[in-house]
Amino acid sequence: MAVKVKVPRVAVSATGRKVLIIAAMVCVSGLLVGGIFLSYYWTKYGEIVNNRLQEPLFAHTAQIYAAPPEVRPGQKLTPQWVISELQQAGYTAQGQTPVSTMGTYATGAGTVTVNPGPDSYYAQDPATIAFADGMVSQIVGGNGEQLAAYELEPLLVTGLSDQNRAKRRLVTYDQLPPYMAPSVTAIEDRRFFDEGALDYRGILRSTINDIRPGHHYLEGASTIDMLLAKMFFLTPARTWHRKFLQVIIALQLEHRFTKKQIFQMFANDVPMGEVGSYAIDGFGEAAQAYYGKDVGQLNLPECALLAGMIQSPTWLNPFRHPQRALARRNVVLDAMVETGAITREQAEQAKAAPLDVVPGAFDSGEAPWFAELVRQQLKQQLDDPDYNEQGLRIYTSLDPDLQQVAQNAVSEGIQQVDAVARARYERRVRLDARRGIKPPPLVYPQVALVALNPHTGQVLALVGGRNYGASQLDHAIAHRPTGSIFKPFVYAAAFNTSLAGTPLTNPSGVSGIFTPLTVLHDEPTTFTFDNGQTYSPHDFDNEYFGDVPAVEALYRSLNNATIELAEMVGYDNVANLAQSAGITSVEPTPAMAIGSYDATPLQMAGAYTVFANGGVKIDPWMLASVRSPNGDVIADYTPKTTPILDPRASFLTLSLMEQVLNNRHGTGANVRGMGFVAPAAGKTGTSHDAWFAGFTSNLLCVVWVGNDDYSDLSATLGPEAEGDRAAGPIWGDFMKAAVELPQYSDTRPFIPPPGVLQVQLDDTTNLLADASCTEDWTATFLDGTQPTDTCDHSMGDQRNIFQKIFGLGQRPVNPPPPPSVAHQPKAAPKQASPAQSSQVQNQNAQQAPEQKKKKRGFWSRLFGHKNNNEPQDDQNPQP
16 A cells, blocks of 8 residues: 655745855856866976986986906806805896896806906907906907906996086886885875875865864875875975976876886985985995995895885984884884784894994995095086986996905094094193183094006006095095195205216215115205205204115105205206196205195196106096996097106116015005005105105005195194005005905016116115125115126225215226126117107017907907016016
8 A cells, every 4th residue: 555755845035046056056156167167287297207218217327337357367256256246247047037138148167158248348359257266267269269358338437417416327117126115105105006096084084183283284194106296297386286296287297107117216206315515315325335246236224214215214314313214114013013014033133133224335435535526527628518417328447346445544543643632632721721821723634545557657546535424525626735745855856967978966075876775965955956045854853864875865855855856856856847748836946856836636636646656647637538328428528648757767776666665664664563564665755744655566556645624634633644644544445455355466566677687685774685695685776777786895895985876987897796686678778768668568568479359348449459568477576
């Protein structure tokens, strides 16, 4: 039975109907206006997004590559080391997909086969490297030939920063470590891979909270899509308008890209704090800045730390605030447990891990001062203001392993200098307190180190200061008084006169050919120059030694004796030689002889190649080649070489510099006490600043320590300001560690060129040593100028001291021969002109026939010839 229900009609007055109609019209109008408004912004910001996406999302900054590592038979290398180098260069294992365009490698029983790809720096020449007993046993080319060396792919060192001093290493989603995306989504946007661009629940929550009374800031509800929209297109201002635009752009991005693509863009652009003066953008750069490793090598706790830093990278910087960073990392790990990304056990194990951030990883691994010099040179060479946006490949001279050694030596050595400065300052504070004086603040000294290959000019390592983050001033190119490291040029100029057969006349009127035994006067002296001007120097500690042989004057670094020699040679001759070697500021004055004029550490390193490279000066260089992103050569650079000294004059000076280190009274003898035993030559510098410059057969290094305010270093360090105490330990630590590296371990004694003779002299009489002389040393002479008497005076030579020194007068009949020296060359003509002799060969030019290399290598292509500067088998070992 049907039941009818009668619902009474509600009477609506005319006024009420009007209100409903108006309300409906307002709603429709609101929706219409809102639609128009939304359509306007959707269209407007759609165009902005389109325009932004038509260009590369990130500036393709130039990439700086190191020098190629060279593998040679006999090196102490392992297959794992070679594989690691190849992997860092982008090679993939044979059979692995996708196949790297850089190249592939394959492993066998004690072998690694290298197959460069189409994007390799080199032509596609494969080689197999065999290992035995922890060393490289042989290298076989693709055609079966034995190779003497094989160069691996140059490694990426860093990318040049953009105009905002931001650094970024672009990575793909697949290059990220397994825990990177789960850690970020767990703490920032758990539904990122499952939902759209907006978190509607979060928006509702934040809207309610934002309109509550007493709530004075806008609460976020951002997804990764919205964060990316803000980073790419908007300012960080917290306003309703910006949030609305953020939503529009996030929806636009969601419409155009997949989730993996959006996360990849986010991973490359997310701000990760600052290290030094650089902003770190993206996980790729952050991995290097905080951990000193490639992003793909990050483990679970490291991924969690970087993910946690997204919230506030400055507040959570692990270098400045390790406890905050550690706590935040553990929050991320707990969030990953909640999302099921990891187990509770994994989280607890990760929480137990220390932060393990690497202070200095950015500075040392990135070689920031080196990179900045490369930037300056590129601006000059390319003459293109947009060069850093073209993704250029910049191949350089840098050795990353040696750069790390240099950074470590500077960091440790400057701490010792700081300790001396601090102790001295504290004593001053106590004394000034008694007098009621407030001392000025303590300013710690600065430091620079330059290391280069003395036979190629290749700058292998460069440290421009104590901390790049604190100061970007590059002290390696700062002009400072050179001090006593200039003195070898005085002695080299003197040896030039010996080659020309020109006798020198001392102030007493005695003349003779200059030799290491020429007597010089070390006593307080006033020197007159330039029409009556006078100069009265003193030795560093006001200790004088009277009459001394030239070799002692140099190894003791005696000022008055050296100026006397410069006066005998002619100040103009010394200045001309120094200027030719690159020390352009010198003037022909007495003060020049003891280093009163300035030069940079980099210039002094270049100048010292004259002694280390058989008289040939090679300008230091850092740029080797500039190539396009696809490998096309844009520019190759060839270093400039200039013959400066006859190789005999160069070696005679070098032999005096050996005594600086080897003689127990030498100013550089302390480095021998540090355990550095390789054959080497050098010179200390103590004047306004502290210097130490020296070299082995394959590595040259200059260290400088001084005050930024140009005050005398002795005011800060007192007696410890001497070059062997302030700069010497840094040089010694660096060289000792460097010769342990495979590429610098094959140091050899210096080999004299033809026309130079090495003999053993009695330490007491400086005559030829024989069985009756128990203490002797190795001296080097221009052949024909060496002593002829033995230390027991058995021949009864009646000549006076100057005749003996200069080889003048009638010698005893049938003098005993000098001690046997293996393979000594015949004497060169005594009157040979230095100009004629300047067709310079390297002091190590005598070389066994070279085995065939894989191809014209990195350096041979630069120089346009093969390297013939490797020494023969060791001859005439040095003490």
